[in-house]
Amino acid sequence: MTLPGGEISSRPLHFFWIVDCSGSMVGDKIQTVNNALDETIPEMIKIAGENAKAHLFVRALKFSSGAEWVVKDPTPVDQFKWIPLDADGVTDMGAAFELLSEELKMPPMPSRALPPVLVLISDGQPTDDYKCGLRSIFNEPWGKKAVRIAIAIGDADVDTLKEFIADPEIPVLEARNPQALTRFIKWVSTAVVEKSINPPSKLPGEKGHSGIQISNDPILEKSDPETKSSTEIDVW
C-alpha cells in the first residue's frame, strides 16, 4: 500500500547531556559520570525500542574553559557511544548555554519534535556570564518548552541550577556520593525519557514549561537529603 505524502516517521525526541568538565570534577566525579553515562545507553535504547512513538536522538556537550560539543549531530540512541571525558579548567557554563541555544533554534529543530530534554550536570559555580547564555536558551521556543533537569554534584551552585530548570515543581537533584549520581543519571535516562515520549497536551499558561509531569516521581524525593538511603554517605 502506498500512502499519500512524503516520508512518515515517528516524532524526534532530542536529548542533550551538558556536562561540567572543570578541574573540580577531576577524580571520582568525572569517573562516575563517565561510567554512568556509558552504562545507561543500553537502558535508553531499551526505552526507545519500547516506545515506537518517538525516535530518540542523543547529543553531548561539555564545558570547562569554554564549551565544546562532544557529540554535535543528533545521533540515534542505538548509534550513540559515550566518549569518556577528562576534567580540567574553569566552569564556563554560559558558553555551553550559548552553544546549546544555537541547536534549539527552529530550524535546525523541527516544529513537530517532542519537547527536548536538557540535562545539566555540574559540581561548581559558573565562571562566565551564565545569565546571558540562559537568556539565549529561553529566547528559543524549544528552549522554553524543553524538559530541563539539573544534577548537582557535591557543593554545586544549586541556585544557578534552579535558574536553569526554571520550574519550582522540579527540584535540583543533589548527588553527594557516586551512588546517588549514578542513580540520578539512570533515572533521567529512563523515566524522564519515557515521560517525554508521551507528553500530554498542554494549554498556554499552565504550570510547568514542558507539560511533562515528573514532580511526583519517587526519585525526586530521594534527592532530598532527609529521605536518602541510610547506606549512602556524603563524600562530596
Added chain:
Amino acid sequence: MQLWKIIHSSVCGKTHILENIPNQDAIAVFPKVPDLINPPFICSIADGHGGKKYCFSDVGSSFAVKCANSVIFESVFNGEWNLDSINNQIIRESIGKKIVEEWKREVMNHYIHNAPYSLIVEKQPVKYSLPINEYSAYKMYGSTLISFFLYNDFLVILQLGDGDVLILFDDDKVVNPLIKSDELIANVTFSLSLPAAWKNFNIKVISLGNKNGEYYPPISCILVSTDGYSNSFSEYNGFMKVILDIREEVLSHPNGVIAGIDDINEMLPEWLNETSSQGSGDDISLVIACNVNCLESLKKIRNGSYE
C-alpha cells in the same frame, strides 16, 4: 454552481488503542449527504486533548464540531450575513464567541447530568470531585476546533488550537492559509476550555474569484486534519504533498473523478491507520472537500494534452 464532494475519516491512534482509550477526535459535516453537494457547506474537525486531566475530551470534541456547525448554520446560512463587509474580528466575535458559548453550555449540561461524583471519582483522582470550579470542568472536556465553510463566493476558515488546513489551488499551489504561532509547539495548544477562548481563533477569509484586488485561482481541494496527521511526517513538505498525491489519484482514476474520490474515501481509514502506526501514534482525523467541477476540468485538460 460548483459541485463538491466531501470525504472524511477518523481513526484511533495506536497509543490510545494500547491504552484502551477512545478516539479523542470528532468530525461533523453539514449537510450530511454522501453525494455531490452545492455550497454552502460546513466541515468541522476537533481534537480532544486526551490524557488524565482531560478525561472527557472525547465528549468535548464531539460537542465542539456539533456546536460549530450549528452556530455557523444559524449565524451565516440562516442569518443575514453579507460576507463582503465582514472581517476577521467580526467573525471572531460573532461566530467564534458563539461557538465557545454554545460549547461551554453543552459541556456544563453534560457535566451536571452525566458526570456525577461517582463517575468523576472513577475516571479521575479525587481532586476533580465535586464541588468543582467552572473552568476545571471545562478543562476536562478540552478540545481544539477547526471549521471551514463555503458560502457564496467565500471560503471561511476558523481555527482554535493545533491541526492543519491545506488548500490546493488549480495552479498546483498548496497553501496552509493559517500562520502557526511558534508558541504552539511541544503539544501546547489553544483550547475551547480556556477563559476567553474565542479570542484565540485564527481566521482566514478567502474570496473565490477576483474580489477587492485579490485573485485566487479556483480551489481543487481543501484538506483539514488533526495534528496527528502532520506530526506523522518527517517534514512538513511531506505532509503538504498528501493533497497533491490524493488529487493525482483522483485525476488518474480510469472511471472518472467521482469514482476516484469514492476510491480514496474507501482507502482513507487504512491510510490513516497505517500513517498513525508508522508515525505519530496519535488519533488522526481528516476531511477532504473536492471541487468536482474543477477536478473534471483538469482531467479534461490532461486527457486533451495526452491525446
